[in-house]
Amino acid sequence: QNNNKVFIPSEENIQNRLQNNNKVFSFHFIRWKISSPSCIQLIIRTYQILGFLPSDNSATSNNNPGKGSWTQHLHHCLNWVHIFLYIFFAGSHLLNTMFRxxxxxxxxxxxxxxxxxxxxIMTAAVILRMRIDRVKSTIQLMEKTFSTADIVLVAQSHWKAFRILATVAVFFMVITLGILLERVTRMTEDxxxxxRDLYQTKYPGRRLLVDIWIPGLDETEYYWIYVTLFLVQVYATIVCLMTAYTGIVTLIPIITVHVEGQGKVLCKHIERLGHPHKDLSTGNTIFYTDIVKNQYNMLASSKNSKLGETIEMSTIITKTFPEVKNFNDNQNTFTSEVNNSREDQLRKLRAYERDYFRQLVKFHQQLLLFEKQVTETISPLxxxxxxxxxxxxxxxxxQLVVYSDQSKFRLFKFVSELSLALFxxxxxxxAAEILDDFHSRTRTSLYFSRWYACTRSTRRDIGMLLRRLRKPKHPNFYWGFIVINNPLFVGLLRLCYQVVNLMRLKGARE
Structure with missing residues (x-):
């Protein structure tokens, strides 16, 4: 009787285990709490600080304009200063291009x-401002539907996202450094x-970080005006331009990295199809109720007793335990009842198998719906x-091919710009290939699962799922006019090479 004892965990232990499984992955960096999806929230929050996007408190301040704190009013003024600086320098630079x-x-x-x-960048910021509700709903959908059960996969997604964000920021800082070095070096007489002939300024050796033209004003005549404009341009470039550019460029790849992590979680569960589900820490049989939140029912199996494990499987599925509690009282009677109800147990196991596969399909559909929502939101970007x-x-x-006799800092700047554009x-x-690999990885996971051990109805549903997974899943925009994939990268490189050769031939004839 002691060997056939079934161990039943208390309700408190089960609740504590479920709460631990549902914790959102987060960690602290200095004073900031980083949680999923932290990189996207960082981009949106940065745009709100710069004033490109409305802040979360804007609606409250608009309804009660006199009740805002002085810090909110100060931040509101700072936002308008950033917007004015960006529009002013972009407009004056455009005038310089057109007339100088x-x-x-x-x-x-x-x-x-x-x-x-x-x-x-300005156009992208306007588009994000017009579609801020869609962006916020996308972030909320990630927070609500994305699985955080596998801490390792979530941490890997975070690390990849931060690497992409940091790489683009470093590239931009290198380009800014090249521009600064070019501006501070002495120019040749030529x-x-x-x-002097092009800009018609009094001191042509005084160069700003970005050339601008203000009608009726010589920016080099007075030294204090030149220094003020130079410092303001450095501030606008580092604070406004670098952060805005980095956020725009990395938004889509970061979202794709998180989708890749969710796809790995899904494939991990697909490979368990047809296998008995065990808890890794205790080795007990478990029955998933929600694979996204990693919620399941579990009972400790009996030691050296196949009968005890059979009883456990029946009681977990039905979620009733009175029969197990009376096991020691009337063992012979209960054994005969178990033998008579094997067909009922098999039916319940098949029902659990269908429910588990239904959870897999639902998770897969949620990821596809999320991809569709993101595609519709970011198509202009x-x-x-x-x-x-x-x-x-x-x-x-x-610039590198035709005008190769320029200064080394100028060539360094063009090499950095070319590297950043290619990157x-x-x-x-x-990122597009990652989304396509998600489908191929799902097909491979179905192959490595024990699909042949499933019921006939489940195998038929697996066949329907495989039919959907056979199609390529590269993201396409504007009714398939733009398809992001590796052939697009190669095609753009060929087109750029042809355009450069055409410009060289035209310049040589002239």
Whole structure:
């Protein structure tokens, strides 16, 4: 009787275990709490601080304009200062491109590239501001539906997201450093003559971080005006431009990285299809009620007793335990009842198998729905990314190939810009391949599962799922006009090379 004893955990132990499984992965970095999806929240919060997006307290302050604190009013003024600085420098730089740099081809191409970056960021910020409700609903959907049961996979997704964010930020800082080094180095006599004829300023050697033109004002005539404009440009570049650019570029790859982590969680559960589910810490049989939250029912199995395990499986599924409690009182009677109810137990196990597969399909459908929602939200950003990086690669490559006799700091800046544009294209295409690999990985997981041990109805449902997984899943936008994948990366590189050769031939004829 002691060997056939069934151990039943208390309700308190079960609740504590479920609460531990449902904890959201989070950690602390200095004073900030990092939680899922922290990188996307960091981008949105940064845009709110800079004023590109409305803050969470904007609705309250609009309803009660006189009840806001002085810090909120100060932050509101700072937001307008950032917006004014960005629009002012972007507009004055565009005027410089249209009326000054157009007379000298190398400078004109450089200014066009800078205008493309400034205009693209401004357009993307306006689009995000118009679709802020969709972005917030996407973040809420990630927080509510994404699984946090596997801490290792969640931590890997966080680490990949932070690496992408840090890499783009470092690239931008390197480009800014190259521009600073170019501006502080002494110019040759030929370069001074070109700038004197082109810009018609009193001191052509005084160069700003980004060339601008303010009608009726010579920015180099007075030293204090030059220093003020230079410092303000450095502040706007580091605080506004770098953070905004990094957020725009890395938003889509970061979301894809988190989707990849969820796909690994799904594949891990798919491989368990047809296998007995065991708890890794205790080795007991478990029955999942929610694979996303990692909720399951579990009873400790009997030692050296196959009968005890049979009783356990029956009692867990029905979620009733009075029969087990009376096991020691009338063992022979209960054994005969178990033998007579094997068909009923088998039916319940098949019902659990169907329920488990239904949970897998539901999780898969949630991920597909999330991908569709993200695709509809970010489609304008993808168009800006493709066109902007195409212009960046073409113009930077043209500067390096045609005007290779420039200063070393200027060449360093163009090499950094070309590397950043190529890296952006690569991470976008790599993110698209991750989504396609998610389907192929799901098919592989079904192959390695014990699908042949499942019931006939479950195998039929697996066949229906495989039919959906056979199609490629590269994200497409604008009715399939733009399909993000590795062939797009290669095609854009070929197109940029052809455009650069065409520009070289045209310049040689002239």
């Amino acid at each position: 740099s157009i007379h000298y081809l190398p400078v004109m191409f450089e200014c066009i590239l800078e205008d493309a970056v400034l205009t693209g 370069e001074l003559m070109i700038r 993808v168009l800006i990314m493709v066109l902007g990086n195409y212009m960046g690669v073409s113009l930077a490559l043209y 952006e294209l690569y991470i976008y295409c790599f």
